[in-house]
Amino acid sequence: MNDLLARLADYRGEIITSIVETGYMIGNSVLAAILVGLPLGTLLYLSRPGGPYERRWLHSVLNTYVNVVRSVPFLLFVVALIPFTRWLVGTSFGTTAASVPLAFVAAALYARFSEQTLLDVPEQTVELARSLGANPVQLITRFLYSEARSGLVLSLTTVTISMVSYSTIMGVVGGGGVGDFAIRYGYQTYEYDLMYTTIALMIVVVMLIQGTGTLLARSIDKRAR
Amino acid sequence: MIEFRHVTKTFPQGRSTVTALDDIDLTIAENEMFGIVGESGSGKSTLLRLINHLEAPTSGAVRVDGEDLSALPARAQRERRRRIAMVFQQFNLLANSTVFDNVAMPLRLQGRRERDTVMQMLEFVKMAGHRDKHPSTLSGGEKQRVAIARALANRPRILLCDEPTSALDSGHTEEIMATLDEVRTQFHTTIVLVSHELDVIKSSCDRAAVLEQGRLAALTDVVAPPTRERTGSYADRAREYLA
Ligand SMILES: Nc1ncnc2c1ncn2[C@@H]1O[C@H](COP(=O)(O)OP(=O)(O)OP(=O)(O)O)[C@@H](O)[C@H]1O
């Protein structure tokens, strides 16, 4: 035990660095989820057959895109995206480069989740917005997002947690992070206690994210009670 | 004034079409309380939705104050729609917004922040004391009163009511109908009232249209029933009626 604590103290620098790297990758991908995924999901919702602004071709293009991104095995996706990543951030190696495929997946995931959350908003809410003469932007912000807000928070929580998991393999492109630390120092140097400690740390982090998300979602949900 | 001229509305259904309304000719006068009755599926809601142009007629014309909304661009249609308010069977309140914010919504959509107007409307439906509550904490009758306050916030010329009392018990039904009667006398609003409850139409409307499978089966003056006692609690009236 003391031995583990001593080694943890030795690795303090690396541990902190890897936590910062993980935070950076997750921060980027959650940002992409909100800035790209949410608008994408909203478009999917609006343009669907029978939706408030039906555009069948747009819907099927977006739908196909989201399905493709979500169905390619992640490791292959990371590799396949390397040319694009290099073009976008100038390198295919490092934490920023690792954020690119994560951001794509996060956006696609959240697009799907937010579409499904919006589908749960009662049809009458759209009818109300139309009868009040709301324009498209008002329909989205003042009616749909307002009524769906707790579901949107919960599904963003799920996306964030998935990104914690996805980010652990970003060591393959030099992304670093907590998962990479666990593999390099724990698994590869046979310091299993270090690996398990890292896993425990990630479990705690995931629980904290979930707890925060659930609490926030509950506090902004006024639909029943 | 609302005019229907040879209005037909069909909806695609698979390869064929359903005729929701068939050659409707109808004129609803200013400040009239006009009833629409008919069986389920007879086209009542469709007729209502044509008035504020949530649906466009397949053929024929619907004119409000002489103006055909089909001819206008989307923006102008939204603009006109704001003068025609709607009250729904399921109230359609925003569950995550307070009573006050629900009533303020029609004004905010136009960038207007008029606290006084909102409070005035809440006073009118006797819900001012509930302004900070959320809809889930209200009874059905209270929800519908909030919905009426919201409908009035824009000072609409026309109020469309689609089965406004069908989700309510009889006590709340009378309360809502009394409120609608008052809307008409105080604000001179033209009210079009869809209901399958004949009592409701009989007690408040001047005229009524009877729809049958999308056709106008009858257009009739409504003779008011012998004035019913509207006071007393539900328990009082139940005792009186049953005993
Ligand atoms: N958006 C739509 N798409 C397809 N068919 C529709 C649509 N709206 C209405 N209809 C059809 O038009 C007919 C009339 O419907 P409408 O809703 O006007 O009836 P209603 O008299 O209001 O019935 P209810 O009392 O059940 O509300 C029905 O056959 C219905 O199935």
Ligand SMILES: [Mg+2]
């Ligand atoms: Mg109906």
